[in-house]
Amino acid sequence: MNTAIKYQWMMMIRSKWLITFAVLFAVLSSTVIASSGHEAAGVFTRSTAALLNLSLLLVPLVALLAGSLFIAGEKEDGRLSLILTYPISTRSLTFGLYVGSCISLWTVVALGYGSASVALFVTGGTWSTFLFLSFVLTIVLTSIFLAIALFVGLVSSNRLQALGVSLFIWAFFVLFYEFIVLFLLSIVPKQWTIFLFVLSIILNPVELVRVWTVAALKSSALFGPQLYEWSKWAESVNGQFTFIMIACVWVIVPLFLVNMWLKRGK
Amino acid sequence: MRNLFFLLTSIVTLLFAKTVYGEKIEVHKQLQQAIDEAHAGDVLIVKKGIYKGPIIIHKPIHLVAEHGAVVDGEGCEYVVTIRAPRVHIEGLTVRNSAHGKGAGVLIQKSSHVTLKHVRIEHVHYGVYVEKGTNINLLNNVIRGRDIHFAQRGNGIHLLKTNGVVVRENHISRVQDGIYLDWAKHTMIEKNEVTNARYAIHFMYAEDGMAKENMLTENINGMMMMMSKQFTIGHNTIAKQLDYRGYGALIYDSEHVVMHNNTFLYNSTALSLQNARHCHIKDNEFIGNYRALHSLYENPGIIFVKNKFLGNMEDALIQGAPIAFDDGRKGNYWDNYRFYDFNDDGIGDTPHRIRSMYSRLLRKWPSVQFYFQSPALSLLDTTESFFTQAQAQGEDRFPLMEVDHNKNKTTERSWKLLLFGSILFVSSLLMIGYGRRMTYEKNR
Numbered sequence: 001m002n003t004a005i006k007y008q009w010m011m012m013i014r015s016k017w018l019i020t021f022a023v024l025f026a027v028l029s030s031t032v033i034a035s036s037g038h039e040a041a042g043v044f045t046r047s048t049a050a051l052l053n054l055s056l057l058l059v060p061l062v063a064l065l066a067g068s069l070f071i072a073g074e075k076e077d078g079r080l081s082l083i084l085t086y087p088i089s090t091r092s093l094t095f096g097l098y099v100g101s102c103i104s105l106w107t108v109v110a111l112g113y114g115s116a117s118v119a120l121f122v123t124g125g126t127w128s129t130f131l132f133l134s135f136v137l138t139i140v141l142t143s144i145f146l147a148i149a150l151f152v153g154l155v156s157s158n159r160l161q162a163l164g165v166s167l168f169i170w171a172f173f174v175l176f177y178e179f180i181v182l183f184l185l186s187i188v189p190k191q192w193t194i195f196l197f198v199l200s201i202i203l204n205p206v207e208l209v210r211v212w213t214v215a216a217l218k219s220s221a222l223f224g225p226q227l228y229e230w231s232k233w234a235e236s237v238n239g240q241f242t243f244i245m246i247a248c249v250w251v252i253v254p255l256f257l258v259n260m261w262l263k264r265g266k
Numbered sequence: 267m268r269n270l271f272f273l274l275t276s277i278v279t280l281l282f283a284k285t286v287y288g289e290k291i292e293v294h295k296q297l298q299q300a301i302d303e304a305h306a307g308d309v310l311i312v313k314k315g316i317y318k319g320p321i322i323i324h325k326p327i328h329l330v331a332e333h334g335a336v337v338d339g340e341g342c343e344y345v346v347t348i349r350a351p352r353v354h355i356e357g358l359t360v361r362n363s364a365h366g367k368g369a370g371v372l373i374q375k376s377s378h379v380t381l382k383h384v385r386i387e388h389v390h391y392g393v394y395v396e397k398g399t400n401i402n403l404l405n406n407v408i409r410g411r412d413i414h415f416a417q418r419g420n421g422i423h424l425l426k427t428n429g430v431v432v433r434e435n436h437i438s439r440v441q442d443g444i445y446l447d448w449a450k451h452t453m454i455e456k457n458e459v460t461n462a463r464y465a466i467h468f469m470y471a472e473d474g475m476a477k478e479n480m481l482t483e484n485i486n487g488m489m490m491m492m493s494k495q496f497t498i499g500h501n502t503i504a505k506q507l508d509y510r511g512y513g514a515l516i517y518d519s520e521h522v523v524m525h526n527n528t529f530l531y532n533s534t535a536l537s538l539q540n541a542r543h544c545h546i547k548d549n550e551f552i553g554n555y556r557a558l559h560s561l562y563e564n565p566g567i568i569f570v571k572n573k574f575l576g577n578m579e580d581a582l583i584q585g586a587p588i589a590f591d592d593g594r595k596g597n598y599w600d601n602y603r604f605y606d607f608n609d610d611g612i613g614d615t616p617h618r619i620r621s622m623y624s625r626l627l628r629k630w631p632s633v634q635f636y637f638q639s640p641a642l643s644l645l646d647t648t649e650s651f652f653t654q655a656q657a658q659g660e661d662r663f664p665l666m667e668v669d670h671n672k673n674k675t676t677e678r679s680w681k682l683l684l685f686g687s688i689l690f691v692s693s694l695l696m697i698g699y700g701r702r703m704t705y706e707k708n709r
Contacts, residue, residue: 006703013700022697049578049638056640104700111693117686127682135689178641185632197635210639219507223635 004088004096005103012070012104021062025112029054030119048130051116052213055138056206057174059109060145064166067101067149072162075154084265094259098150105142109135133216137209140247144205147254154261173206194230205250212243297321297337301329312358319345319360326352336361343368345389351377359385366417369394370408373401381406391419392440399428403435410439415463415485424449432457443484446471446493454479465503468493468519476501483507487532488514490522497523504530513554516541523547529554535577538564538588547571554578555637561585571665573598578638581619583658590619590661598665606666617664 012018032050074080083093113135120131149166156162181200188196201207211234214220220231233239289308293300297317300310306326314334320342323329327350336359339345345360345368353376360370369391373379380402386392392408395401408421421437424430425447433455437443443459445467446452452474458481459465465481468490479501481487487503489512490496496519503513511533516522520542528550529535535554538544543566550573551557557577562585570592574580580599581588590596595612602617626633636642 009700010703013697019697022693049643053638053640053643103696107693107696107700110689111697114686114689114691114693117682118690121679121683121686125682126679127685131682131685175641175644178636178639182630182633182636186630193632197632206640223637227635 002092002096002099003086004083004093005100006096007083008097008100009103010100012066012101013107015066015070018062018066018104018108021066022108022111025058025062025108026115028058029112029116033116033125034119034123048128048134048217051130052134052210055109055134055141056210059138059141060174060206061166061170062108063105063142063145064149064152064170065163066105067146068153068156068162068166069159070101071097071150071153072156072159075156076158081265084262090259090262094150094255094262098147098255098258101146101150102143105146106139109138109142113138130217134213137213137216141205141209144247144250147251147258150258151254151261154258173204177204177207194227197227198230202246205247208243208246208250212240215239215243301325301327319362320347321345322347323350323353325350328354328356329358330356331358333357335359339363339368339370339389341365344372344394345370347372347374348376348379349374351379354380354382355384356380356382357384359387361387361389363389363391365411366390367419369419369423372396373398376401380404389419391423392421392437394419394423394425395427395430396425397427398424398430401427401430403430403432405433406435408435408437408440410441412439415441420445420467421459421462423447424452427452431455437462442467442489443481445469446474449474458482459484464489467491468496471496475499480504481506485510486512486515490514490516490519492517493519493522495521497525498527499523499525501527502530503527503532503535506532509533512537512559515539516544520544524549528552529557534559537561538567540564542566544568549573550575551577551580556580556582558582559584560588564588568592570595570597575600581658588659590617590659591663594663596661596663596665599661602664602666611666613664613666617661619658619661 029051032054071080074083113131117131148169152165152169153162156165177200181196185193185196201211214223215231215234218235220227220234223231289305290311291300291304291308292311292313294313294315295317297312298321301321301323304310304325304327309328309330312329312331312335314332316336316338319337319339321337323346335357337345339360339362341362341364343364345363346355348371363370367390370386370389371381371384371393373393373395375397377399379398381393382402382404384406386406386408388411392410393403393406403422410418410421418439418441420442421440422432422435422444424445427449429451430449431453432444433453435457437457437459438461440462443462443465444454444457447469449471450473452471454466454474454476456478459479460482462484464486465484466476466479466488468488469492471493473495475497476488477497477499481501482504484506485508487506488498498514506513513529513532513535514524515537517539522541522544524544524546526548530552532554534556535551535558536546537559539561541564544564545568547568548571552575554577556579557574558581560581560583564586567588569588569590574597580601596617599617599619602613604613604615606613608614
């Protein structure tokens with residue numbers, strides 16, 4: 001196994017903070033799904049929205065904080081400079097740091113979804129494709145935000161700065177973004193609506209995963225008659241493929257920047 | 267001598283009866299010819315094979331088909347036409363009517379006709395009944411062509427009929443599943459309709475019952491227009507998810523009783539548009555985008571003991587207000603946030619049906635894109651604590667408890683347990699392994 005992956009995984013999974021979050025996420029998701037999950041089915045409902053919203057709110061926050069604070073800490077303590085002296089290429093270092101963090105956070109998400117499913121089973125709920133889909137897309141969301149977090153951690157000079165930037169990015173993507181788009185919608189001409197929505201999905205991974213989940217559950221009638229044509233496309237194979245492509249770009253671009261940064265540091 | 271006379275008479279009578287009534291005739295080819303030659307009351311056993319249509323039945327006979335007996339219309343307008351009373355067809359397969367017109371089976375001005383276990387495929391209309399009385403359509407399978415619904419005909423079309431029973435049919439790929447056009451005294455029971463425009467379409471229909479039907483994945487489940495005196499009970503109306511989709515729409519109709527129906531995952535579950543003197547009670551609205559929609563005036567409506575669970579929006583009232591209780595009992599709302607201190611099963615404060623989201627939506631249709639998104643649902647919840655937004659209506663006697671048992675499956679979902687345990691155990695192993703790895707390194 002790549003030494004960097006091993007190192008990163010080892011260090012992150014050791015963090016008490018991450019374990020605390022894992023337990024919190026497991027408890028929250030189990031509660032949410034056990035209290036409302038009986039109506040969860042193969043389509044998008046308010047109960048499925050509740051679990052998805054929990055992921056959309058918490059997962060980016062944790063991925064950003066865990067990823068950026070960890071790297072910023074390494075940098076602050078000088079461990080990163082030490083690692084950079086090791087005889088490994090920047091590319092495999094970037095890859096290692098990223099995959100190591102991913103494994104740790106995927107574990108956390110899996111624990112959450114695993115305990116939620118068991119809770120649902122105990123309370124007499126039934127299997128639905130939503131659970132699996134939501135799990136997979138939460139993994140995608142985690143991966144995207146970890147890539148961003150690595151970059152944030154690297155460019156920040158200390159932990160405090162990393163914390164501030166991460167919180168800002170989280171609040172922007174999760175809380176303010178929709179209202180900004182709605183504001184823009186009110187000032188642009190009506191025929192730009194679809195273009196603006198599409199742009200808003202491309203530019204925000206949280207939106208990407210939310211819309212992707214709805215489309216993958218073939219429930220995009222939810223978006224209303226205005227977006228009918230577009231929702232049909234989003235549900236099609238081409239649409240799903242495009243979502244995958246956008247997600248890949250969101251992972252690759254930050255990692256590319258991380259790689260450049262590390263190379264410069266070397 | 268007298269005995270011999272009696273014997274002879276009875277033999278002659280029996281012989282006569284046999285040729286006139288109830289003879290069993292096996293048909294191997296030339297079905298039309300066999301029908302023409304048969305007598306009223308004969309039973310024609312249609313052997314396995316393909317018979318060329320069109321077939322016209324103009325006398326009271328029974329056609330009992332063996333498995334694999336097919337009447338192929340080869341694109342003719344009506345594949346089988348029934349123009350006589352007391353015709354009984356069983357087990358036949360009927361296929362290939364003309365494109366854009368005609369039907370698999372046409373029943374014209376007949377009475378006491380029964381179609382049972384008939385399979386009708388690749389046709390424009392499935393069964394077209396014109397001015398029939400006492401017609402039974404039982405256990406048939408009707409499947410139209412795989413084209414846009416605007417180009418298809420209806421599954422079962424009842425025009426000016428009286429006393430038709432439609433039971434346990436499976437209808438798919440048609441324009442309207444069951445169409446009641448000026449039909450009276452119709453019983454629609456235990457049918458399954460899917461992939462149609464409207465599953466059941468009532469038009470100027472009177473007096474009838476629709477119960478225990480399963481209407482899924484159509485544009486509209488039930489469309490009732492200008493009709494009266496219907497009882498709609500114990501139906502499951504699910505996944506009408508098209509953006510124009512309604513579970514049931516009652517338009518300009520009166521005296522309709524809807525009880526114990528389950529509306530599951532529809533775009534809009536129930537829409538009342540000038541529905542007069544209707545009773546809507548004991549229905550379940552689960553996981554719909556909008557559970558109830560009301561437009562125009564709906565006078566004399568009684569809306570009680572319904573259950574609202576996990577709908578995105580409970581009600582949108584665009585016309586005159588609706589009473590959500592009868593003065594003693596109301597409905598169950600899963601988002602009711604108060605208590606029942608006197609323990610009478612009814613919440614102590616009225617339930618105000620409102621959501622900031624639906625208010626925003628009316629002003630600003632694009633907001634629909636953010637249905638239940640994290641930011642908007644946070645705002646909606648926060649707002650509900652602080653403001654008294656304009657309500658869609660008020661239930662003065664909200665019920666506190668809901669009988670969950672009806673829909674609860676007794677079967678355990680082992681797939682769910684397997685999925686959960688795999689994730690749970692593997693994540694614990696990963697955490698354990700990660701931490702142990704650290705320990706070894708430190709040592």
